[in-house]
Amino acid sequence: MIRVQDLRKSFGTLTVIDGLNFEVKKGEKLALIGPSGSGKTTILRILMTLETISGGRIEVAGEPLYHMQKNGAEVPANEAHLHKMRRHIGMVFQHFNLFPHKTVLQNITLAPMLTKGESRANADKRAGELLEMVGLSDKAGHMPSQLSGGQKQRVAIARALALNPEIMLFDEVTSALDPELVEEVLIVMKRLASETDMTMLLVTHEMSFASDFADRVLFFDKGKIVESGPPEQIFKNPQEERTRTFLRKIIAAGQHV
Secondary structure (H helix, E strand, C coil): CEEEEEEEEEECCEEEEEEEEEEECCCCEEEEECCCCCCHHHHHHHHCCCCCCCEEEEEECCEECCEEEECCEEEECCHHHHHHHHCCEEEECCCCCCCCCCCHHHHHHHHHHHHCCCCHHHHHHHHHHHHHHCCCHHHCCCCHHHCCHHHHHHHHHHHHHCCCCCEEEEECCCCCCCHHHHHHHHHHHHHHHHHCCCEEEEECCCHHHHHHHCCEEEEEECCEEEEEECHHHHHHCCCCHHHHHHHHHHHHCCCCC
16 A cells, blocks of 8 residues: 655755655554654655655555656656545644634534535535544534543544545654543544554554554664564564664653553
């Protein structure tokens, strides 16, 4: 579903991703872990076309993301191509990014109506189903300011799902929440992982959740994949000293893995 080849990304003179290669199978649940600044969130933002690439190639669902065919040659993608490719992908952000002046229902229905031309009736019906799935059926008429952080994040998940993406990206979706609100979001994500065949990429510092959620874990450091493997290998028997050092610090900080 995703193929990343020799990906490079720089911000000015700072190189944050340097020669990155990995693939994600259709339906795979992938957790990206590593220290802050290791490039994890940048990868999600690149996949969502919120950041451009400095070099390399990405394919999504068999099509190039940042390139397109024109007159028999491959050229940099234009905005129309990027817009088409974005339809494959939904993203949930760390800080919710809900529209504060719109109700919960309007937050979920706006994109399907604007980008896919869905009727209000169909968009409302789908939004109702999604709100039920995330446990917020009674909040459709509420404003974001009336919700807790955990409720806002569950609305953000429902909003991303409203466009029926094949790939879902989750960027530290619990890190802005009070500890007692984290579990309600993780429950929704576990349900998504177990009940759908969506391809999912999760950037997280919640190691126990990454272990439960993921088919495969990638440990990043300094823009490179240091180690890749199933959760039981990465968390119980890491092969690389850098991975072991990182996990020791996580455990020392009070997290279970």
